[in-house]
Amino acid sequence: MKKQKIKYNTLVIVESPSKARTINKYLGSDYIISSSVGHIIDLPKSRLAIDIENNFKPEYITIRGKAKILNSLKKLASETLNVLLATDPDREGEAISWHLSNALAQKNSNIKRIEFNEITEAAVKEAIKHPRNINMDLVNAQQARRILDRIVGYYISPILWKKIKKGLSAGRVQSVALKVICEREKEIEAFIPEEYWSLDAELAYHTRKLLASLNEYKGQKIKLSNRAELDEVLDHLKDKVFTVSDVKKQERKRRPSSPYITSKLQQDAANRLGYTSQKTMIVAQQLYEGIEITEEGPTGLITYMRTDSTRVSETAITSVRNYIASEFGAEYLPEFPNQYQNRKGAQDAHEAIRPTDVSRTPESLKADLTREQYKLYELIWSKFVSSQMTPEISEMTSVVVRAGECVFRISGSRVLFNGFTAADRSDRTEKHPVPDLKSGDQLNLVEFKPEQHFTTPPPRFNDASLVKFLEESGIGRPSTYAPTITTLNKRYYIVRSGKQLVPTTLGKIVNDIMIKHFSSLLSIDFTVKMEEKLDLIEESKSDTLNMLREFYDPFKTEVDKAEINIEEMKNILDEETDLVCENCGKKMIKKLGKYGFFLACSGFPECRNSKPIPLGICPKCGTGNIIKRSSKKGRGSFFACSNYPSCDFFTRDNPSESPCPKCGSILLVKRLKGRGENHYCVKEGCGYQIDLLDEKMTRS
Ligand SMILES: [Zn+2]
Ligand SMILES: [Zn+2]
Ligand SMILES: [Zn+2]
Structure with missing residues (x-):
């Protein structure tokens, strides 16, 4: 090693400039902090x-455009006594550190790794006292994942290119998500x-009005399928007296839920704030890496945001308990700290996502945070504080009211003690006060409120429910939920309609081919086992090479088979139509573009005519096309008849990709504000319509 002039004692390398700024505040002039700006290699x-023959050896390169950063890090490393690699505390961070330590080894022989879960003075200084070597189990787990995903993408993509179109790609977890x-x-x-009816009766008790729902008729659970059945009941109820026959009161204790792990944070942020998983992770990372706080400078506000552990450090428990006792009072503090179970296989080395300092209330930070940061911080702060508080106690009332052979029910709830919801107001039990009724009380009918409904199909996935599915089935990991959804969206396999994730025609075609040729790869069972094997590598309980070998041979056989069968599917997309090119008279061909199907002239390249596919025959004049x-x-855009101005058909609602199942005409999609979509047939007299409602907000 060439002797260099030593300028600094220690070089600390992190992966992001804002993290570097925050750490810089805590370390003295002996330290110089620099950033790799993500992966370098x-x-x-x-x-x-990947050299398959040579034990799956990966061939790494310096990422294009990163040579300059690497060179400056090399120069700094040669000018310092020590190098500390302080990338994020997970396998991705460990891999970045490993690549850096290899690249810098020639310039410095004192390279160590440090790790902290939150960017606070105490955590950073503590970490510096305990430098360690690179954890090769973590690196191996990251590499195995990278190699596996590379093999899958590399072999399957060309098959999609040959069968569908150039540029498409598949991915291990992403293709399973597309499948569901x-x-x-x-x-x-x-x-x-299916049609059904509900019947509520508005009743009065002195001056109080109450809503009772019909539950039973003639000794049976009620199911009103049509207007006639409803009329029969209404007829029966004529002149009947409404009498209270039973009142039941029950106390209910509701415990708080655990502080956030990545998946739950993404779900609540999607449900309550309308954030996509990707947005949640971007904003959480800003809070973790440090925000400029008035009079304090850059400050890390939350612990690391990629975690599946609900564990909380002793110090954080002590401070939140002190906070609860002083801010809320003794009755809000349980005798012992609340304990939470981790999901099976969770990495307990991490902590839950929590504020780094519980005394920094959301309100106190309001001036320093963007609106998005504030809302997410408030979610994290409230969840953490409430997780160490006492249960909410409410009284649930159930009143049975009889009228003739009908049984109506009134349910009420009253909060007796608010408990943890004092800190997490969004999680309060809703109040439905019911007056003090007793058996024999008579209620006066104000009016009947019958309502027609239609059963709705299962809801489409949204960010929250897809993340929930991936987590519960054991496919997702804290680092993969958000990128999985983002990638499907970026490749135009799915689009967003409000919160709903809707597969495109392209997505459906890709999925059909994947299912046909790679069914085992897409099996949830197989993917879960694969993820478990990758976790075992991380715990040093399994060997990368074995795992890759076990995977590769059967996978390659599937790929080879798919390649042999490739002819079958050729030209599924370049379908000739009956439409004639108005420029040259040749037939038009239906083609798949990046954003769906379009029509192109078969005379290409001599004739370059192309246009959107007509969406169907105009329901008004019956001869024009909807375009x-x-x-x-x-x-924005709208849809109109090609016979305009002689036909004035016009709509702003988007046509659905599938036709009306009843008459084959065009289905239009109307957005229901904050609830989902209504699909309705454009043809007069058909009457087909269906509501695709958003997944209901679920309590976590
Ligand atoms: Zn043409
Ligand atoms: Zn028309
Ligand atoms: Zn129809």
Whole structure:
């Protein structure tokens, strides 16, 4: 090693500039902090770069554009006595540190790794006291994942190119997610809505009005399928007296839930704040890496946001208990700290996502945070404080009211003690006060409130329910939920309609091919086992090479088989139509573009005519085609008849990709504000309609 002039005692390398800024505040002039700005070394994009014959050896390169950063890090490393690698505390961070330590080894021989779960003065200084070597189990687990995903993508993508179109790609976890989204869509398409009726009676007790729901009729649970059945009941109820026959009161204790892990944070942020998983992770990372706080400078506000552990450090428990006792009072503090179970296989080395300092209330930070940061911090802070508080106690009342042979029910609830909901107001039990009724009390009928309903199909997935599915089935990991959804969206396999994730025609075709040729790879069972094996590598209980070998041979056989069968599917997309090109008279061909199907002239390249596919025959004049048009003043697009101006058919609602199941005409999609979509048939007199409602907000 060439002797260099030593300028600093210790170089600390992190992966992000904002994290570097925050750490800088805590370390003295002996330290210089620098950032790698993410990964510096990775597999090249253009080739497999895995030597299968040579024990799956990966061929790493310096990422294009990163040579300059690497060189400056090398220079700094040669000018310092020690190098500390302080990348994020998970396998991705460990892998970055490993690559850095290899790249810098020639310039410095004192390279160590440090790890902290939160960027606070205490945590950073404690970490510096305990430098360690790179944890090769973590690195191996990350590498195995990278190699596996590279093999899957590299072999399957060309098959999709040959069968569908260039540029498409598949991924291990991503293709399973696409499969469940497509399966749900099939269920929805096959669903036949059924009519039913509900009957509420508005009753009065002195001056108080109460709503009672019909529950039983003639000794049976009620199911009113149509207007006639409803009329029969209404007829029976004529002149009947409404009498209270039973009142039941029950005390209910509701315990708080655990502080956040990644999946639950993403679910609540999606349900309550309308954030996509990706947005949640971006904002959480800002809170973790440090925000400029007035008079304090850059400050890390939450612990590391990629975690599946609900564990909380002793110090954090002590401080939150002190906070609860002083801010809320003794009755809000349980005798012993609340304990929470981890999901099986969770990495207990981490902590839950919590504020780094519980005394920094959301309110106190309001001026320093963006609106998005504030809302997410408030979610994390409230969940953490409430998780160490006493249960909410409410009284549930159930009143049975009889009228003739009908049984109505009134349910009420009253909060006796608010407990943990004092800190997490969004989780309060709703109040439905019921007056003090007793058996024999008579209630006066104000009016009947019958309502027609239609059964709705299972809801489409949204960010929250997809993350929940991935987690509960054991497929997702804290680092993969958000990228999985983002990738499907970026490749145009799914689109967002409000909160709903809707597969595109392209997504459905890709999924069909994947299912046909790679069914075992797409099996949830197989994917779960794969994830478990990858976790075992991380715990040093399994060997990367064995895992890759076990995977590779059967997978390659599937790939080879798919390649032999490739001819079968050729040209499924370049379908000739009966439509004629108005420029040259040749037939038009239906083609799949990046954003769905379009029509192109078969005379290409001599004739370059292309246009959108007509969406169907106009329901008004019966001869024109419905086509998409853009409004001149840039107010978005609308749909109109090609016979305009002689036919004035016009709608702003988007046509659905599938036709009306009843008459084959066009289905239009109307957005229901905050609730989902209504699909209705455009043809007069058909009457087909179905509601695709958003997944209900679920309590976590
Ligand atoms: Zn043409
Ligand atoms: Zn028309
Ligand atoms: Zn119809």
